[in-house]
Amino acid sequence: MKIVLNFFLLFLLTPAASYSDFQPNFIDFESEITIASWLFPESPLYNGQEHNNSSIALESELYAEWSKGDNIVFTPFILFDNQDNSRSHFDIREAIYSWYGDDWESSIGIGQVFWGVTESKNLVDIINQFDAVYDPLYKTKLGQPLVNLTLIRGSGYYEFYTLPYFRERTSPGKKGRLRLDPEFSKDSTKFEGGSQWTPELAIRWSNSFSDYDISLHSFFGYSRAPSIDILLVNGKLKYEQNYQRIRQIGGTFQKTSEATLYKLEWLAKDGQKDGNFRRGGYFASVLGFEHTLYKLIGNLGDLGLLMEYSFDSRRSRSTDSLQDDIFIAARLTLNDSDDTQMLLGSIVDLDGDGQMYQIDFGKRLNDSLTFGIKGAIYQNGKYNSNLYVLRQDSWLEINLKQYF
Amino acid sequence: MKIFIKLILSIMILSLSCVSFSLAETPEEKGLRLAIEADLTGEGFVDTTAQSQMILRNSQGEESIREFSSKTLEVENDGDKSIFIFHHPKDVKGTATLTFTHKAGPDDQWLYLPALKRVKRISSDNRSGAFVGSEFAYEDLSSQEIEKYTYKWIEDTPCPGDEQSDCYVSESYPVEKSSGYTRRVSWVDIDEHRVRKIDFYDRKNKLLKTLVFSDYRQYLGKFWNAHILKMVNHNTGKETDISISETKYQTGLKDSDFNRQSLKRAR
Numbered sequence: 001m002k003i004v005l006n007f008f009l010l011f012l013l014t015p016a017a018s019y020s021d022f023q024p025n026f027i028d029f030e031s032e033i034t035i036a037s038w039l040f041p042e043s044p045l046y047n048g049q050e051h052n053n054s055s056i057a058l059e060s061e062l063y064a065e066w067s068k069g070d071n072i073v074f075t076p077f078i079l080f081d082n083q084d085n086s087r088s089h090f091d092i093r094e095a096i097y098s099w100y101g102d103d104w105e106s107s108i109g110i111g112q113v114f115w116g117v118t119e120s121k122n123l124v125d126i127i128n129q130f131d132a133v134y135d136p137l138y139k140t141k142l143g144q145p146l147v148n149l150t151l152i153r154g155s156g157y158y159e160f161y162t163l164p165y166f167r168e169r170t171s172p173g174k175k176g177r178l179r180l181d182p183e184f185s186k187d188s189t190k191f192e193g194g195s196q197w198t199p200e201l202a203i204r205w206s207n208s209f210s211d212y213d214i215s216l217h218s219f220f221g222y223s224r225a226p227s228i229d230i231l232l233v234n235g236k237l238k239y240e241q242n243y244q245r246i247r248q249i250g251g252t253f254q255k256t257s258e259a260t261l262y263k264l265e266w267l268a269k270d271g272q273k274d275g276n277f278r279r280g281g282y283f284a285s286v287l288g289f290e291h292t293l294y295k296l297i298g299n300l301g302d303l304g305l306l307m308e309y310s311f312d313s314r315r316s317r318s319t320d321s322l323q324d325d326i327f328i329a330a331r332l333t334l335n336d337s338d339d340t341q342m343l344l345g346s347i348v349d350l351d352g353d354g355q356m357y358q359i360d361f362g363k364r365l366n367d368s369l370t371f372g373i374k375g376a377i378y379q380n381g382k383y384n385s386n387l388y389v390l391r392q393d394s395w396l397e398i399n400l401k402q403y404f
Numbered sequence: 405m406k407i408f409i410k411l412i413l414s415i416m417i418l419s420l421s422c423v424s425f426s427l428a429e430t431p432e433e434k435g436l437r438l439a440i441e442a443d444l445t446g447e448g449f450v451d452t453t454a455q456s457q458m459i460l461r462n463s464q465g466e467e468s469i470r471e472f473s474s475k476t477l478e479v480e481n482d483g484d485k486s487i488f489i490f491h492h493p494k495d496v497k498g499t500a501t502l503t504f505t506h507k508a509g510p511d512d513q514w515l516y517l518p519a520l521k522r523v524k525r526i527s528s529d530n531r532s533g534a535f536v537g538s539e540f541a542y543e544d545l546s547s548q549e550i551e552k553y554t555y556k557w558i559e560d561t562p563c564p565g566d567e568q569s570d571c572y573v574s575e576s577y578p579v580e581k582s583s584g585y586t587r588r589v590s591w592v593d594i595d596e597h598r599v600r601k602i603d604f605y606d607r608k609n610k611l612l613k614t615l616v617f618s619d620y621r622q623y624l625g626k627f628w629n630a631h632i633l634k635m636v637n638h639n640t641g642k643e644t645d646i647s648i649s650e651t652k653y654q655t656g657l658k659d660s661d662f663n664r665q666s667l668k669r670a671r
């Protein structure tokens with residue numbers, strides 16, 4: 001197997017030097033298969049939708065490292081869904097070459113970048129697009145083509161990104177739940193002020209000062225969240241996803257104080273259309289804390305209490321469902337040999353525009369098998385709100401993940 | 405600099421105790437002196453790397469295995485910097501922590517979650533929490549700084565399980581109030597300051613755990629390392645064994661191998 005991988009890597013790279021120069025110091029190959037079943041207890045709203053669907057996903061990771069300070073990661077992902085063709089998809093999560101010195105790192109390829117400190121959502125996390133059909137809780141992201149340079153200085157970490165290609169958010173098809181009716185037509189997505197190949201730029205600075213972790217960023221490119229155009233074509237209603245060029249500055253702040261973490265994410269953005277199809281500037285933030293009660297039940301586990309407030313200056317015109325909402329959650333970490341963990345959360349809109357409940361449970365069944373339950377309940381969304389669209393689509397996922 | 409101060413301090417204490425027996429040490433002074441002497445034997449290691457396997461055993465004898473590697477860098481004037489990387493079980497493979505230990509005040513700690521590519525600053529207040537579900541608490545495995553405890557010498561006895569060697573028994577009391585212990589009782593051999601056994605007493609001052617060190621090997625003609633650590637929890641009957649392989653000293657690690665960028669690369 002290793003020989004095959006070496007051979008493969010050899011051909012990936014320039015064949016100018018001898019084989020021994022390119023023979024990696026360390027190679028690792030891992031895969032995971034996830035079998036998941038979704039259950040939607042409430043009746044579907046639209047024709048073609050079902051009460052349940054099942055999927056199988058395969059993700060493999062090939063990693064190779066050379067002693068002189070570079071490495072390559074290749075992570076393809078493929079999913080098959082038994083109901084929704086649009087949910088069946090292939091993605092390259094990562095295919096990236098990185099090289100580094102003492103005070104710098106550079107990478108080129110398809111990568112994954114995480115920015116953020118809060119738990120209910122990460123306003124500032126803009127480099128990658130969400131894989132919304134795979135994960136309706138918005139934690140999983142699509143691979144993003146990028147060129148990065150990171151400089152590590154006494155005054156902090158400076159990251160520079162050029163993003164040559166924009167990824168659309170994945171969305172369900174006719175047989176999928178969690179959608180508008182009719183579903184988005186894939187071929188009519190608009191990229192205002194450019195095309196998918198119009199480059200994007202991002203800069204970020206971050207540093208730690210004893211208990212404080214601070215970051216600032218600036219971004220020029222497409223908004224990751226689409227705005228939705230409503231059209232009448234031949235007397236038929238049609239929804240189109242539409243991405244606008246935006247300019248954004250934002251930042252994060254965290255103070256780590258004994259068992260309590262105080263967190264803030266904020267941004268100021270210009271160029272995105274709001275719920276009334278008007279472009280304009282706005283401010284948004286997530287402010288909250290996470291307090292952990294260690295060894296709460298005897299020696300049995302830790303209980304984390306989370307509370308975050310999401311604000312969006314567009315209020316009811318916001319395209320984000322969290323615009324004046326309180327997130328309250330409890331995270332129980334049993335700290336047992338199975339790594340049992342559970343998060344129970346609720347998001348309540350302070351304007352009375354409904355609420356949402358979340359569950360995320362996971363434990364290890366054996367050294368290479370894990371079990372998880374996830375779900376969300378959507379309640380009392382006001383007519384025409386983001387939550388209203390999901391009113392019949394509360395869901396529960398049961399999954400098994402096998403590592404090999 | 406601190407090394408010098410410690411050296412001068414211990415020389416002063418030593419010479420004081422040699423010159424004049426009328427100035428008898430209190431048990432607290434003797435405890436501190438022994439702790440400083442023991443600490444000095446570990447000074448100057450520069451950096452180490454190690455591979456470790458942990459066997460967790462519950463009271464029914466069922467076992468589960470954890471594997472991790474660690475890198476440690478000695479820092480002048482402050483506590484060590486270290487990175488832990490998990491390899492097994494596979495669902496936590498690639499999870500890593502970066503810790504800057506401080507002599508005074510809480511440690512700085514970051515956690516890397518490979519599935520999310522997220523580096524998360526975490527509280528070091530969980531020092532009393534179980535390390536990956538084992539019987540070891542984080543504080544049992546973190547860098548042991550003199551300043552984090554106060555000390556008291558109890559007595560000199562034959563070493564437990566090794567009657568030929570002489571040990572001193574010393575108690576140490578954690579300074580940080582987030583510690584899970586009121587005190588630790590240590591059996592340390594007089595010749596080489598190797599810790600042979602530690603009894604841990606919980607917040608109610610009841611015997612909670614016992615840790616036995618064995619398979620000591622010497623590196624660079626100077627540094628003694630235990631390669632087998634056996635922890636028994638007297639409350640639950642659970643046990644955790646750590647066996648350390650492939651310890652290396654002075655591998656050429658640099659400060660730049662211990663930052664948030666290198667944490668993301670750690671394998």
